[in-house]
Amino acid sequence: MKLLSWLHRWTGGIVGILLALIGLSGTVLLWEESWIMLPGADQPVVADPAALGETIAAARKAGPGLSRITFASDEIGLHQVIYADGTGAYLNQDGVLVERWASMWDRPELWLFDLHHYLFMGEAGKIITGFLGILLLGFCITGLLLWWRTRTTYRFRIWPARFTRSAIVRHHRDLGAVASPLLILAAFTGAMMVFPSISAWLLSPVTEEQIAPPLPEHLEPPDEQTNWPLVMARAQAAFPSAVPRRLMMPAAEGAPLALRLKQDFEWTPNGRTYVWIDPRTVHVVGVQDPATSDIASALTEKYYPVHAAKVGGIGWRLFMSFAGLALAMLGLFASWSFWAGRGRAPRRSRS
Structure with a gap:
């Protein structure tokens, strides 16, 4: 158990800040439809093909090289448009331009998404977040094993009783025990999205061969005449x-x-x-x-829908919000208590 405790403490002290950033950014993203307060964001969804077709035509005129358009949903009643040069826009359901951005830094939901998934580091950052998910699985399992020895002293607190190293360690231990089931689920689903080959290996007993539909390769591109x-x-x-x-x-x-x-x-x-x-x-x-x-x-x-609380209604979103905030506190306090407690010379009694 000493080796397990040492590994848990040292690894948590090193990556705690990164896990806290992922937990906090993920929690904020869970509620993005509540704080994207652009005109038309709360507009009821209209899925009429004719109206959507007119919106596509308007999106092509609003910027160079339309790449994709994600249509309005019950969460956000705006169409999100992405162009080939990396710029983007929101259009309301009448096809009217509401917001334009030149880079992700112009919209908080975009850079928060990039932080949570890529740590602002592109594909390399995505791999790092995947490994952090695997580490989080390890933290949850080892933390529960270490907590089991002291379970009789369990006392749940949202916040540490005092900002002392011993109080923060006790808070970390007990909060982690409560949040671990949700964190295990969040870590597993997140890591499997980053590492689909691992997911494929785990699910190989229930995998059947899937044949992709054959698609033509010499079609004319869309143009102004496209209906x-x-x-x-x-x-x-x-x-x-x-x-x-x-x-x-x-x-x-x-x-x-x-x-x-x-x-x-x-x-x-x-x-x-x-x-x-x-x-x-x-x-x-x-x-x-x-x-x-x-x-x-x-x-x-x-x-993805389980990880991002896109199913389960408000109840599951609250559960995942608790998991994200718990991860932020666990990571921050773990790093603080680890590094703040190191390098202090023990007090010597005066003789």
Whole structure:
């Protein structure tokens, strides 16, 4: 147990600040629809294909090289538009420009997202956050083992009784024991999203071979003649009960348009139902229906909505908010108590 305690203490002291940043930024992002107070953010959703088609045409005129548009949802009643040069905009559901940004630093929800997922370091930061998730799993397991020896002295406190090293250690131990089940779930789902190969290995017993639909490779790109209302109508006709969530422009030259839709049984906010459309003829050239996928795909689809509290209503969001704030306190106080307590010479009694 001494070695376990030493590893837990030293590793936590080193990465505690990073875990605190991830926990705090994630908690704020859970409630982003409450503080994005732009005009039209609370507008009821209109999923009419004709209206969405007009919005796409307006988004193409509002900036250079439309990359994708995420349609308004019950959370945020604005369309989010991303352009090829990295700029973006919010449009209301009448297609009117509400907000433009030149970089992520112009919008708090964008740089908070980047902080939480990438630590402002791109793909390298994403790998680091994945390893931090795995470390958090280790912290929760070892912390519970260490707490078990002192469980009879358990006393739950949101805040340390005093700002002394011993009081902070006791607070860390008892708060961690309460938050560990939620933190294990958050850490596991987060790490699996970063490391899909690990998820695939774990779920290999319930994985079946999936054949991707063949897509044409020599299509004409969308232009001013593209009938966007008809594009949306054809996509909707492929899955009449689904809700259109995102339009993605061709990823490569000659590729089709891709539309993501969300069916009732899907948890992912933007859905994993795909419809591919030839932008010139507006014919559907491929579909992907998650209703026909295997158990592994159905489980991996749950990672993000559980992690980001996109399901479960206000109750689950409160639980995950508690987990995020607990992680922030655990990380900050662990680093503070570890480094503040080091290097102090023991007091000598006067003789």
